[in-house]
Amino acid sequence: MGDVWRAYDTVLDRPVAVKRIRPQAITSPALAEEFAKRFQREARITARIQHPGVPQVYDAVLDEDSHERLFLVMELVDGVTLTSYIAPQRPLPVSWAAAVAAQVATVLSYAHDVPVIHRDLKPSNILVARDGTVKVLDFGIAAILRTDVTKLTATGSPIGTYQYMSPEQVRGGRITPQADLYALGCVLHELLGGQLLFEAESEYLLMFQHVNAAPTPLRQLRADVPAALEELVLDLLRKAPESRPADTQEVYARLLPFLPPPGHAPEPGEAVPAGAPDPTALFRRPYAPRARTAQSGGPAIGSGADAPAPPLVPPVLAEVNAGIEEAYEHSEALLEEERFAQAAEVLAEAIEPAARAFGSESRKVLGLRRNRAAVQLLGGDYRAALPEFETLADAYARISGPTSEPARACRAQAARCRAELGQVTDALAELQGVLNVVRNVDSDVSEEAVELRHNIGMLLLAQARTVEAREVLEPLYQDLCMVFGPEDETAVETAEALALIRLDLDGPAST
Structure with missing residues (x-):
């Protein structure tokens, strides 16, 4: 029924997700009305479930007179749905699957407290973010539990996905939170077994199996599943809602024995799938600080992994050049509005085609990357800019020499990022090293040297190393007055810094 677009919040300069109704999905007035109601319900319900496992709704445009203007602005989650990790030949670790199920149960507990039932829980609606947080998506067909609730469907047919639909949903009976527990049982069975709970050639046969067929016990599919976990899954899949666990709190309690305790390192058999996020990390290190980023080591430019691109014909090269020019123009327009994150992304999108066309260490590619890093620095994204500047410095040193201007x-830009990240000692050493090179190849009062000397002096001052700061800033001020005059902006800033230093060193009488 809908599309999800990656977009930008132009006021707060952040990426967001925009969910809108696909116009071609509206084939009748009844469907149009149903979709409008679903969007309104999703906006209101999602906003009411206050849990980090539910993507936030930032805004909603619900124009009842125009279905072209029905969309939600939501949190953009960087992650992958569970569907990507399910494969018969690649069984998931028990702790990995249990951690996902425990996080989903936690989200459902908050939803059921509203009270809301999801009604369409399935792997494609469960996303694992890069930090291991599990997000439950798409509350668009959720039902608010109240006596006067009406079916949100224009056809009267059951709402949900047949592979995960509880027997009472199939029958069209009264829906309770136990329907979500049944769907969670289907998902957990699939995560551990690597295949759908039931498979059939038609929707009718699938519905028949959910109502009548017994599920395959997990230990028949893989022997390493603990008996108690198999029993929990079978209890979740009971045909009668009242025979299932009482609530999500009971499900969570029964999953606890299969979750790693705080501080517990993964066992050899608990390794997460290659490249997959680790949902057990939230239990191993609850409320932990974010992981330290590497001191350096951004993506290598021109590494051996880069395959040489085939030669491109002139029309293609012209198209790539036009794309580069357009990226620069677009990013400059965004910078004027201080939309730094989007400006950096616009430049990033031009890098890959430029690298294929001209080579990863071509002047054009390095220029794009340098501009993107500069935009990241301007926007305060120092963690992203630092490794990029260091990688670029190495590339320029190979191509143009270590003392070259780029x-x-x-x-120097990498050092400024380090200073902003609190790595002041390393930043000072790097700035001093660059200044020594500049002094050998240019004047001590060149624009580059003056900026470096000023940066060093101000960093020393910020560290309360006032004696050293004064030794740097006093000769700098004299040079600035002689070459540029005392009204120069940097000269004025340096004079103000020296006045503060004198107050600190000698007391008010000496000023």
Whole structure:
């Protein structure tokens, strides 16, 4: 029924998800009305479930007179749905699957407290973010539990996905939170067994199996599943709602024995799938600080992994050049509005085609990457800019020499990022190293040298190393007055810093 677009919040300069009704899905007035109601319900219900496992709704445009203007602006989650990790030949670790199920149960407990039932829980609606947080998506067909609730469907047919539909949903009976527990049982069975709970050639046969067929016990599919976990899954899949666990709190309690305790390192058999996020991390290190980022080591430019691109014909090269020019123009327009994150992404989108066309260490590609890193620095994204500047400095040193202007500039920018990230000692050492090079190849009062000397002096001052700061800033001020005059902006800033230093060192009488 809908499309999800990656978009930008132009006020707060952040990526968001925009969910809108697909116009071609509206084939009748009844469907149009149903979809409008679903969007309104999703906006209101999702906003009411206050849990980090439910993507936030930032805004909703619900124009009843125009179905072209029905959309939600939501949190953009960087992650992958469970569907990507399910494969018969690649069984998931028990703790991995249990951690996903425990997080989903937690989300459902908050939803059921509203009270809301999801009604369409399935792997494609469960996303694992990069940090291991599990997100439950798409409350668009959720039902608010109240006596006057009416079916949200224009056809009167059951709502949900047949592979995960509880027997009472299939029959069209009264829906309770136990329907979500049945769906969670289907999902957990699939995560551990690597295949759908029931498979059939038609929707009718699938519905028949959910109502009448017994599920295959998990230990018949893989022997390493603990007996108690198999029993929990079978209890979740009971045909009668009242025979299932009482609530999500009971499900969570029965999953606890299969979750790693705080501080517990993964066992050899608990390794997460290659490249997959680790949902057990939230239990191993609850409320942990974010992981430290590497000191350096951004993506290598021109590494051996880069396959040489085939030669491109002139029309294609012209198209790539036009794309580069358009990226620069677009990013500059965004910078004027201080939309730094989007400006950086616009430049990033031009890098890959440019690298294929001209080579990963071509002047055009390095220029795009340097501009993107500069935009990230301007926007305060120092963690992203630092490794990029360091990688660029190494590339320019190979191509143009370690004392070349671009190599020096990138090293200085990397040092400024380090200073902003609190790595002041390393930043000072790197800035001093660049300044020594500049002094050998240019004047001590060149624009580059003056900026470096000023950066060093102000960093020393910020560290309360006032004696050293004064030794740097006093000769700098004299040079600035002689070359540029005392009204120069940097000269004025340096004079103000020296006045503060004198107050600190000698007391008010000496000023």
